[in-house]
Amino acid sequence: MQTPSISYKRHRFPPSIIAHAVWLYVRFNLSLREVEEMLLERGVDVSYETVRRWTAKFGPQIAKNLRRCQRRPGDIWHLDEVVVKISGKTFWLWRAVDQRGVVPDEILQFRRDKRAAKRLLRKLMKRAGSVPKRIITDKLRSYGAAKRELLSDLDHWSHKGLNNRAENSHLPFRKRERVMQGHRSPGGLQRFVSIHSAVRNYFSVPARRRAALTIRYHRMEALCAWKVAASIA
Known part of the structure; x- marks a missing residue:
């Protein structure tokens, strides 16, 4: 291309x-x-x-x-979110990782609720151009609520121990965050990640x-x- x-x-x-x-x-x-x-x-x-x-x-x-x-993302998505502080305010960085360890997309949001989870899923499907075979998340109920409204038939595994791939994907960001000593603005952080x-x-x-x-x-x-x-x- x-x-x-x-x-x-x-x-x-x-x-x-x-x-x-x-x-x-x-x-x-x-x-x-x-x-x-x-x-x-x-x-x-x-x-x-x-x-x-x-x-x-x-x-x-x-x-x-x-x-x-880049190749199209795999059909198994591991979803997770991590808290970020910007000028004393709390934000959530939502990230997806496929079964090969590739990050298809990530999005910074103010909330950690169903609406934020739906926005993440919509953005992922738009970028991938397809629907995943399975999503794997932790016990956050927002994922299940978003899945029921968008893709009721989608296979959803919700278990803390199954989502290590997504949680480990936050480690490089955390290392980078320490070097940067914080973030100036939400928009700047979204562009950098x-x-x-x-x-x-x-x-x-x-x-x-x-x-x-x-x-x-x-x-x-x-x-x-x-x-x-x-x-x-």
Whole structure:
């Protein structure tokens, strides 16, 4: 599938440097100042604020391009939500993970209720273009209520011990959250987690590909996909 090209016009630095700075920030648990220092070691004198603006400007489109090239999600979805504090206010980050460990989508919401669960399911089905064979959740009753209204015949497994895949998917976000030292706004967090998950979907090595040579090839494929998505290939 052909991905929309990204224009880097009216920027002082070449597209390859801009894309590399964005990749460093979203791929690894680095702060903006650490990315600035790593670029300086390579002879690129750029401020951390410039890296932040590059990520905000180019990151969402790169993430969209990556998701366009991604395989369709599996037919078993693990759903879970995690609490997030933004300026003293409580929000919930709802996330889905398929049976391969890929995050199809995630959405930040104010509530932890049936309406929020329905919004998550609708967004997932719209992105996947299909209905899952099964959803697996914890004991939160909002999932069951949302499922009964949207997909009454859908197979639903509700058990705390079955949802470890979704709960483990929160760990990279929590590590990243500590480095970022909080979030400025709900919109900024939503944009960042969308970019972060899209990149992790490509660079995280599946359990079936653990041989050293296979891991190397997997990372090379992911780097190629990143360059195509960033329009620098």
